[in-house]
Each structure stands twice: as C-alpha cells, then as structure tokens.
Amino acid sequence: MAGTSLSPVMAPTAQAEDGYDLWLRYAQADAPRSAAISAHATAIVAPGTGPTLTIATQELQRAIAGMSGTTPALSATFQQGALLLATPASTPALPVTTDGLGSEGYAIRSTMIDGKAVTLIAANSDVGLLQGTYNWLRLAQSGESLDNLDIRSAPKIGLRLLNHWDNLNGTVERGYAGQSIWDWWRLPDWKGPRYADYARANASIGINGTVLNNVNAKADSLTASYIAKAAALADVFRPYGIKVYLSVKWTAPMELDGLKTADPLDPQVAAWWKAKADEIYKAIPDFGGFLVKANSEGQPGPQDYNRTHADGANMLAAAVKPHNGIVMWRAFVYAHDNPDDRAKQAYTDFKPLDGKFADNVIVQVKNGAIDFQPREPFHPLFGAMPKTPLMMEFQITKEYLGQSTHLTYLGPLFEETLDADTYARGKGSTVSKVIDGSLEGHKLTGIAGVANIGMDRDWSGSIFNQADWYAFGRLAWDTSLSADSIAKEWAEMTFSPDPKLVQPVVKMMMGSREAAVDYMTPLGLAHVMDTGHHYGPGPWVSDLARPEWNPVYYHKADANGIGFDRTKSGSDAVGQYAPPVAKLLASAKTTPENELLWFHHLPWDYRLKSGDTLWDGLIHHYDGGVRYVTDMQTTWASLKPYVDAERFAETEAFLTIQHREALWWRDASIAYFQSVSKRPLPAGSAAPAHDLDWYKALKFPYAPGHN
Template structure:
C-alpha cells in the first residue's frame, strides 16, 4: 500500500496540474531564484531514512523528492556522501543516535535542525511519530517556497489543538450543502472499487497544514451512511488518507437504527439501542481500524435526537461515546440547536441547553460550538458557551465555505474573523481567558481539544470555487495548528506560495485580503446587523422577509427595525442575552458607550435619529456603511487591475471576473437594503447619497430558486 501511495503522489500531481488553473493550491513548488535554489541544493542533495517501510515516512520522502527538483533544479538522491535530509523517528537508529530532544515536539510535532551526522551536514526532520515527520517535511518546504528558510535551521513545533478537523457537508448523491465549488469530491457511486487519484492530492494539501481528521458526510446525515455498503466506501477513502495522518469520521443520524428497522426506538437509555450502536461501532472499526468517531447534529433544524425521548444531549452523546470508547473513538456533539417552539432569542438557546450539562458528558465527548451564537454570520460576538463550560472540552466550529459571505465569487478572507473570536476574552477565569485558551485546553486543563472547519472543497479544478477561497482553507489549517498565528502572516505565507514572492505583488494583495471581510460586513450586515440574507439559499438581501412559519426563520426577526429605530435589544430591557457572558463582557456589551460599532445593533435597539460617536445619526451611519462597503470593492478592483499582470493570465482572469460579480452584488445589497430600511424609517436619504437604482418592490421580486448549495 505504501509503495502504491508513494507512486501516486509522484505521478498524479504534475500530469493533472499542467495548466495554472489553481489545482496545485499552495503546493506549486515553483523554481526558486537561481542563487537561492543553488544554495538550497547545496544544503541537501539527498534524502535518507531508515524507515522507508512506514507508509507515512514514505509519502514524506516522496513529497521532498517531488518538491526539491522543482524548486532547485536538482533531484534528491536516495543516498550519497554529501549534504542530505535525514527524516525519521526514534525508531530509526540514525535518528536515535543523534540524541535530539524531542520532548517539545509532542505526539504530532517535529524538530527541524541542521547538524552533522558522521561528519556530513544534515537537515534533520525528526519527530516522535511518523505523522510529525510528515508535518516537518511540509514545514521545511513551506519555508523554502515562501523564501523564509533561515540560514541555520533550528525549529521545534507542535500543534496546540489535538483535533484539527474538516467537516464536509457532502451528501451521498454528491451534492454539497452550502457548497459552492462543484460536486462532492467523494465519488460515492464508484467507491469502494475505484478511488479517485484526487483523494491523494486532497490528503497532501491537508497534511501540509496539519489537518488530521475529516468528516466525510453531511451533519444532516442519512441512515444509509452506516450500512455495510457505505461503510466499505468510507473505508476505501480512509485507506488513501491514512498515510497522511488523516483519520476518517462519519456524521451519524440519531434515528438510524429505527429508520433501518433494526430497533423500535432510538431512546439512548434503552439497552437495545445501546447494544445496536455498540455492534455498529464494532462493525465500523473492523473496516476502518483507526476510525475517529461520530459527529452528531441532534434536535436541531428538525433533526431527530435524544430530546425526542425526553433525554438530554448528554444522555445521547454518552451512549454513543460508550460504543466507540473501546476502540479509542470520540463523539463530537454539536451545540448548534434551536428548538421547534418559538424562542425568546435564538442567540440564547445553545447556552440555555448546554450550560446545565457541563460536567455530565463522558470523557471521550467533545461539544462542538459555532464561533458565534447564531450561524456563521459575517460578524458575530463570540459564542457565550466559550468559557461557560469549564468541565467540558469544546471544539470551535467555523465555516470555511462562505454560506453567508458571498459564496465563491466574493473575495472575503476569513482569518481576521476567526482571529477576532480566538482573541476574544471570555473573562471566565479573569482577564486573559481567551477563546483560544478555551479550545486549546490550557484554560481548564483539557487534553481532548479541537477546531472544526466546514469545508469549502469540491470537484472544481481549483478545489474551492475561486482562487482566493483557497486562502480560507489554508488559513483554517494554519490557525487550527496554532490559534495565535496572525491573519496577515498567514495571508503572506499563502500569497507567496500561491502566486509569487514579488513584494510588489504580495504586500498589496495581503492588504486587499485583510480588508475584504470588513467590506462584506459593510455592504451586507453593518453595525452588528445579522442574518439579513434571503431565506433558504442565503443568496442576496432579504431584510423584508417576515412571513415565514417560525419567527427566527425571518430576517426581520433579527433586525427589529420599526419606525422608531433598528436593532435587537439583548440587554436587561430586552432578551438579556448579555447575561450569558461573564460580568466584564456582559457590562461592555450592555453599555451603549462601550459596545462599539461592530456589535451595536446586535445588542441594542437604536433610534434612527440618535447620534453615534461618528457624529452621524443612526440612519446616516447605516447608509454610510453600505456606501463604504461598495467603495471597498471598488478599491479591490483597482488594486487587482494593477496586480493581475504580475501572475498567470488564467487565474488573473478568474479573479477579475469574480470581482466584477462582487461589485454588482455589493451594489445590489446596498441598494436593496437602503430601499427597505428607508421604507421602514421614513427618513430621507442623507444629502449627496445616491438613491437605489430601483424601488423596493423591484428588489423584493427577485428570486433565485436554483442558487448553489441550497439544501
């Protein structure tokens, strides 16, 4: 198997990726400047290992042998007398003889060091486990590609987060819920007999970032997923991903045994139900010995769950956890819930349901919490569960695919959004209790830790639907490895590997990326507004929608605009959602003087004529923000017009075209939103402001029944 995988990794990529169409992602391994390439070739002319039989070491060696001649013009031989790369673990006699201190590398980290081995200069890639050595090889190649390889290597790295997961919302018919980059990459119809070579390149890309787990199927799961036929398909994918340190997980539908007519109930306290799940877990582990476990969405958006039987989320999670625990598996139980009965405030529901369960989950259960309390909006405050469940490990779930940020065609670099959440201080144990410290386990002493990203990966040649959406996949992986990495540092790394190292290109490109998400916030949901998207497909504006069956399905529920003002009062005079945060945070959000513009209308209902710190009235400021968003897209277009000639024509053209779409849709958002809120407020447009191109009824009449990614 190891020989087959290594052969695939050598042969597949160059043949597929002849065109500069984005397929190679950030692993392009372009030729380095002559002097730099020659210097790198002198530092290593061979790659050596005592562990070539290990499949993970084998693919690490294959990656180095692919990259080195591409970057330096010189191949990496299998041995020789000159400088070389030595890669392995302490199982290797040569690595063991070096007596390196690998304690700082942990289970999955690595040491990169230049030293002498028997008088020969060596770049040593050493790790406690083969996967760490693979990550070390990719880190060496990242430094070389980006032009940041130091003159003398001495690097020790380990991941801060244990579970670094992709969640695929891929359906068994290859449609992808909230997917904007083609079909699912999993060709279920042909599996398990035929495995697409693209799976190898998917694994390489993820391993280059340290991603170590993937949930293959949609959280809105089908019972068929857990039948023998589909377990065999998942096992075939797992066989391809395994050498790259990636475990396979499956989303499980709570009612599966009932729907397969194998039990009469799905009550988690029924012994027959527990026995069914134990037998099912045993069956899965026979097919996939390193199966990671289950991801579960229960009692949310109509999905079945333990509450159907008057049981708690903990009852359900613990029953599944007992089934997988003998095999070392885990259960990731999603906290994204909102009930069938109309809530006082949807933003409060997850906290209300899960906070009382703190400490009641089994030790192989981890609760998966979205970054904000609503649903992957362009901007949300951090979720109040972070810091509120000290006895329970929490995964932070983010959405890499841009369901609410313009799909694939809007440039929106999401690392600044994730940084805002990770850096937010929960004050759970006083100042400095950041969300990052919650999810990496350091705040409360948890060993089971994680981040999950809803994937933006599909069958499109460029994987992500657009070139700049690749940056969000890249940034997610890098931040899951180290939540403290700065968004601009990651953007610089990505741009230098993906396009060119020319600083006259990289610096303005990173500047454009860093401001892009704020632009989307401004033309979609400024000043703390949220969930104004058209319902169902979430494409385009729909702030006027107020006639759906449940209040919280309607955008009007979230903005609460009336003739007097706008915004959702979540202070003591409203839903009091602020009370779910620790005291210092609650006081900041509750006070109009300290809440800040970003969350003003999230927490406060503000009169149209009230003056804001800018000196403008609420109405004037709202209009100004919409205009600012459109102006930011204008600026991006101007930036890109200057930058496009510096890269290949194919990718430059796609980006140019998508910025045209983004400009058109930013204007649509701006005009439709202003037209609607003016109809509610009754205020005239501020002097000098361009009126919407059409009347409100025009925008209300727009329909998009075939928008991509809709479920």
C-alpha cells in the first residue's frame, strides 16, 4: 500500500508500509465496514469530465477498491446506493441548497432521487466536489456510519497555505525530512508523480496554496527560467484547487537588472515590480501573489530607505492588484541595533501602521512574539490591528520541538493559540476570530504553516510528524475542531479504526507536546536551545554577537532567580496586550503558571500553586517530561500486535532517541541552572549523569535543517 504512488487509479497492493501514503492508505476494511462502503458506492454519477472532477471520481474508485475490493463504475444514471456528485449547474433540482458554501464548501446528504437511495455530494464548483469527496472518504476510512448523512462544511479562512522554506540548491531550511521535493534542476520538463501526490495530500485536508521557496529568498526565483519552473508546478496543482505563491527578495530589482535602489517610493522600482508581476501572471494566470520577509535577520527591506513596511507592501500590492494577486507581509522582525525586548519589536513596528496597508495586503504574524517556541503566549499583534487583516503563521516543521524524531503532536499547540482570547473587543475575541475576519469584518483572511515536507519516503521525517501536517490542514479549514478529534481521525486513517489502537495512540499524542515543554522549557522558559541548529539544550550560551541570539538573554537566571521581567518594572511587554490580558499578566499570582517565567523574573524560593518552590517545581517538570516519554515507550510497545512491522520499528526507535534526548535536556538544563542557583535537588530527583562541562562540550556541526 504505502509503497505505491498516490497518483495512479488502482487498488493498492499489499506491500511494506513506509508512510508514503500518509492518511490516504485506503487499507482493506473488515467485512462489515467493507460491505457498508460497497453498499453506499454501488456506482459514481458525476456531472462531467473536467480535470478536477476526474481526480475526484478516480479518488473514489481507488479508495473504494482498496477498502472494499470492488471498484464502482462511472454511470450516467442513478441506481440504488450510488454516489452522486453534483453542482447547481449540473443538477438544477438539487435536494440541498449550496447557498453559503462558497467556491470550496460542500454538502453531503443521504437522500432519495428518482426513488433510489443515494449519497449526494453537492457543491458550487468542482473543487468543492473534490473537498466533499475527501470528507466522505474520511468517514469511510474512519469507520463512521455512512447512513443518514447531513453535512455542510465551508472554510472560514480563505488562504490556507503551506510555506516551504526550500532553497534553490535543494536544501530545506529547518527541514528534517530530507531534501526539497522541488527538483528545480529538472523542472519544468520533468514533473514527477510526487508533485501530484503532494497536491492530492494537501487537497485532502483543505490546503489551497503553497509558497514554493524560502522566505530568505534568492532573487533568482524571479528570473524567467524559474518562473517557468513555478508555472510547471502550478499546472500540476491547479486541478486540486491549489495556487502557487513566491517569496521575493527585496533587492531583486538591483540584483537582477542593475537598478541603483530598491526604494519602494522610487518610480523605477515600482515599474520594475509591475513588469515582473505582469511576466509572472502571463506564465501563471492564477498566481496567488508574493510572500515577503523584509528587514528581519539581516534581510533587506524598505526600512533600509527610511520607508515603512506599509510603503513596501503597498508598492508590491499595486503591482499584483490588476491580476487579483495579494501580498503577505511577514511581521517577524527584529533588529540587531534595537535594544528593546525582542518580544516587543514586531508590535512596535506594525501597530502604528494599522489601517495603512492596501486592501490586498495581509500581515502574516507568527503565533508567538519570539520564534515558534514549545510554548509562547499568543502574539500581541493579534487583536491590536483592527483595520488590518492578519494571518497566522504556525511552524509545522519542528525546529524547536524535537525535529524529526520526537513524538510531539502539534495539534494542542495550534488549538491553544487559536482559542486564546485577545479581549480586543471584550471577552470572546479569540485569535481564531481575528484571523478568520469575523472579529473586524475582514474579507481577506489567511493561515500559513511552515511545511515539514521533504524527499523522505514518509514525507515528514517520521510517521507521527505527518499528524502535524494533517492537523494544520484540518484546523485551517475549521478552527473549531479539537486537537483530540483530529488526532483520532488521523490515527484511524493512518493505522486502523480499531479502538484498541486508536485510543492509546490518541492519548499518547495529546500529552506529548506538553511533555516536551516540560523536559525543554518548563514554566514559561523559552529559547534555551543550543544556537544555530537549535538541536538540544544550550541555556549557558552567552558569547554570540547579538544579545537576542543568546539563550541567557531569555532566561536571565542568576543567583537570585530566573525569568524575563516583561511587566512595567521590566520591558513592559505586557502593555502590548489588551487591558484585561495585561492586568492578568502583570502579577505572577494571576499569570498562568505555564507562562510564568516568560513574563516574570522570580526568586528561586517563589511558591508555585503546588506548594513547591520555583526551583523544586522546575526540577519536577523536567522529571515529569522524561517520565511521559517513558510511558509513551511502554504504550507503543503494547501496540505491536496492531501496527505493521515497519512503522512499529521506526516509531519504537524514534521513541528511544526521544527518551535519550529528553534525559539529556533534563540533565543538561539542571546542571546549568544548579550551577547558577546553588540549590540542592528535591528529594527523589536524580543528579545529572555528567557535570556541566561535559554537556557544554557537545558539538553538532552537521545537525540537519540549518544552512
């Protein structure tokens, strides 16, 4: 099954599982489920043969054949038990309304047509029919009942994108699943089957766009030869409802055509970008637009010319507007010459620009104000720019959460952020309402995830890392879904609907991210990873050129205590939140303990709610994180009878790595903080296996994902 390409329309053959088929395995169902699937798909009736509709019908045939052993025929007439795909244009007398479904939504209903019981998948477009097809197949794979269906679903967020940090030389920045899947060298002529498989996987979870190249962009991406390569990928993705976008380098006009400046208010610069946009849209008529990283981490931008981010974004927006294109302008900015708290800099730069961006600009904001940490408070820009559309940026690839080998399911992190209350318009002003436009009435809405996809056969570096890609897509489509229900869906489709497997796997997944927080960054600590590659602990690092590159900048541990004071007595970052949130965070007593040291520098003897001192509580969190990984190993070992040998062995090995590295995190962190605090360990906690110098001496010059 997993050894076959996803693209061909055929019943999967029994082969070793290697993860290639992701959650679209369509494994043979048990007898009752097989019979139910066959009974509800005796034939497929579809309203045409366009490329998207052909994909939908072939997907149904392949899936039903795999699960039931019977391939339903395409039919022009209704019969009992048929699957009917229809739009108002193809079937004017639809028994369901498609009003409110937009261009991507769908309705699924068990109904009677011409006296025959059928399952109707209805939508306003072929892309909507494809989305409805994947929902029906999700039910079939998960063992849900296919009787009495009455489902309506449409995405609240318009742009649901993957951001690929893929470089033109084939490497992937913060990629832990092998080389880039884009073979730029052989494009545009060779379009291998993996591209269609990639599009199919994304379409199955509602993703409708992909940014092909790294935000740390090269100007070459905008040359004619690379535009042709991007156009070839766009041709593959288009039938799946997926648009392509490009990251751009601000100084491209200077690098490619010798302009003397990249000043956004210079007419020659604006003319260059307009001509470049015209060139791209001639090759890719449905090109989505540009993603921009500017004036951040050394990247050039409009501030180099004493212009604002709005000046830069609006100039690009004017270039793509005649083609209905958009500009996604990243708010991830911090400067080496800015002495202010790094957590404050994006807000300081962007808040004054609220309402000054063009109507086809959306500001892309990371979930937290630092950098994709295991836990961060929600970014203060959410809720602070009511006149500007904001889009979420999550990191699916796990730069700071165990990279490819740690089982740390990100669904709870995504859900935690989306459900966070900004109080921008009173209680209930959640981050999800900011980004879906409902809080302020914005029509341009978006969410992006930095992809964890590479050339590894399993796409994501491990089987369980696939769940993060899946969870991002499902939440991007419907932010009201729970991380728990998504984990259940994923486990049912990826392994089996058998509750003896699903229940322990979901329980294991749901606590895994919190466990990583405990063994890496408990109680609100952040950015204590070793620098550069961000692999493993390095809370002692203090010798890098820029203050905010050093972990000691973030924890400020000394003999008296630990934590970053972001109250009025410190950087006053709490003042960037709405007053009810700021009031809560101003006091250590009312700050959630899982964010305590993010906002407060506290003495080692500070009493936690548990009654522990802060020092003892830290140690207990480190211990608890390691203990959870031990428990995951035990749980996984008990599931051996229910999992194929290949994927069982890989996960078993990766959990062994995770346990070893969780211990390393625990021991190295305790060794360092004990050297500062001079405190004894609480009773029952083991001393680190080595002294501090041993941990400091560890070097990893070839760690993956760092260019």
